[in-house]
Amino acid sequence: MSASKVYYTDLRVKNGDNLLTKLQRLIKTAGIGAIDFGGKYVAIKMHFGEPGNLAFLRPNYAKAVADVVKELGGKPFLTDCNTLYVGGRKNALDHLDSASLNGFNSITTGCQILIADGLKGTDEELVPVAGGEYVKEAKIGRAIMDADIFISLSHFKGHEATGFGGTLKNIGMGCGSRAGKMEMHSAGKPHVDQDLCIGCKQCAKICAHGAPQFEDKKAFIDHNKCVGCGRCIGVCPKDAVLPASDESNDTLNCKIAEYTKAVIDGRPNFHISLVIDVSPYCDCHAENDAAIVPNVGMFASFDPVALDLACAEAVNKQPVIKNSLLGDKMETEPHHDHFHTVSPETNWESSIEHGVKIGIGQKEYELIQVK
Incomplete structure (x- = not known):
């Protein structure tokens, strides 16, 4: 099998260009146009940001992607599922209020916003996971499964349970209904x-x-x-x-990979990851600490596993920002890689390995730069 293609562009721009047109150029070069979008519903899965957090992706990036989808004949909508924990996104009304507070609406993004698992997080579809070891039937937000085409737009950052939050986390955990999220976090009962x-x-x-x-x-x-x-x-x-929260971090990562398979299996899918504002913890926090490394760039691929690995390796090549949590921990913690140093109990490699095992992607990738 040939290596998966992961496309990358840095954040440098000249007069007459900007990051939004550069993002559009990236995804077009990566081959998004090979998908038949004609008249089809397109779910663009992203995180709207917990109120108080400022590291989430700006709505401008979502509009850049939605505009390309419309140009190709698709009917895009932005989507996410409600959270399991208490916060600003635990039901659809609060979730939409939080999205609006953070700048997401039909004008700023060029498309509508749907909360995929409904008002109370109970509107789900049971989706079989072919070859699943931990999950036989994933509980996925219904609007996501109703879409004809699936696109993920992820903010790549650290995560206190999974090591990092990237494409697999955005899809697997993010597309689970509230009950699905509980299943990933827990082997127990509420x-x-x-x-x-x-x-x-x-x-x-x-x-x-x-x-x-x-x-x-x-x-x-x-x-x-x-x-x-x-x-x-x-x-x-x-x-x-x-909910109980009693699964090991490795098992959590494996379940996330299996939920990802439930979402993307059997339909066209495409993935984008922006490695900017690499905060040490998830955007689900109502705050964000300083970035742990300098901004890297924007990545895109049809392979979510290769994409996550490429982003992780790109982050690990970056110098540490001293005035950050990673900078603090470098003084006291043994250094394996940036993510392990920030959250020593995590093992991000387990999500990559399990993703390969269940057939949603591969570790071998060719990194292709787009100017």
């Missing part, structure tokens, strides 16, 4: 914070298995009946139903 529970019984109404029980008007989950679907998490108005 529990109830008694101090937050108000006894409204919404969890009991949505459960098909009678797992929520009540004592002194407070809910608890009977784990003998619970099947771990996570729907009770989505409907709780007080965020009192909490």
Whole structure:
């Protein structure tokens, strides 16, 4: 098998050019035009940024991609799924408010925004994972699976559980419904914070298995009946139903790879990753620490595994910014690579290896620079 092609452009521009036209030139050179977009719905999966975080991708980049899709005859929409944790994106209304606060709307992006797993994060499609070792049926936001073509637009940065957040993380974790996210994070079942529970019984109404029980008007989950679907998490108005978080980081990475396969298997897909503002932690934080390395550039490929590996290797070639978390840790931590040094308990290579194993990409790549 020949090496996958990963296309790259740096962030240098001359008079008469700009980064947005350079991004469009990159994805066209990378072959996005080989996809038949004619009249088809195109999901562009990205992260709209948790309120308070400023490291997320600007909406201008999304518009640059959406404009190319429209030029090629497609019908693009921006999309993400609701978060499992409490924050500004845990339901579709808050999620859209957060997106708007961060500058995303139909004018700034040139297309509409849909929250793929619906109002409460329960609108999902069960998608078989061919050859899945950890996941047999992924729970994917329905609007993402309804699309004819899938494009990922990722901000490449560090991550405290997966090592880095790139294309696989953006697709696998990002496209999971709230129940899907729980499945990736946990082998266990949810529990109830008694101090937050108000006894409204919404969890009991949505459960098909009678797992929520009540004592002194407070809910608890009977784990003998619970099947771990996570729907009770989505409907709780007080965020009192909490997921377990008991999977190892390696298993989490493997599940993310398998969820990625569920999303892209059997339909045209294309992937873009911007290695800029490389913050040490996820954009899901309501803050962002200083970048750990200088900005690198923009990358694109049909192969999500090769793309992640190319971006990771590009980051690891960069000098460390001293006034950053990585700079601080370089003084005290043994240095294996930049991501391990920031988050020593992580192993980003496991996502790459498992992605190769389940057939969603390969490690061998040819890096092609676009001017």
